[in-house]
Amino acid sequence: MQFLTRKEQIIKNVKALDKKGLFSFVALTNRKALKKNRETKESTPELYAQGVDVLYSSTVSLGNEYEKAVNNRLKKEGKDQDFEAQGSYAIPDADNLILYKHKEKDQYYLRVYPNLCHSFHTTIKYYLALNGQEITKEDYKKIEALYLEKRDNKNKNQGLDNDILVRNYKIENVLYVKQGEFVLTNLDDLLKKALE
Secondary structure (H helix, E strand, O other): OOOOOHHHHHHHHHHHOOOOEEEEEEEEEEEOEOOEOOOOOOEOOHHHOOOEEEEEEEEEEEOOOHHHHHHHHHHHOOOOOOOOOOOOOEEEEOOEEEEEEEOOOOOEEEEEEOOOOOOOOOEEEEEEOOOOOEEOHHHHHHHHHHHEOOOOOOOOOOOOOOOOOOEEEEHHHEEEEEEOOEEEEOHHHHHHHHHO
């Protein structure tokens, strides 16, 4: 009998998922801190040194073909459907357009399209990674401006008025995915974090 790690079990379950569509989705990611304040160049305070954890919960679309989705939206916007996707650091794992693997590392991702569907309820919460204290969106934005690494969230060159968002979530950051009978949970990590 072969025992699988939690990560291996999640990857196996996602590989077995052969349908695309709308899923309930929850992920916990960490926004890493800079060593120094972006403006003053003073050391980052200890309170922010471990960054900010972001808990994201929403309805998302999984399993889409990126190029096809962009061209479909270009058509809806009355534009030429001539979009060609550029290369990425992650490639689909076999024929599964939900699970992606880093080209050079042993890192797996779920590819999420948050705005290809209507979400009735999206929740985003922010926590100081040092102590788990919840902070407001306004406080998060202030911390982000001064102390957090910048992220490029734009999907460039789509030519759309309303860009299609694409996010790759590391498989270990995904806490919950559900569609019909399919349920994937990784809640142990959240419980461990709460107990630390």
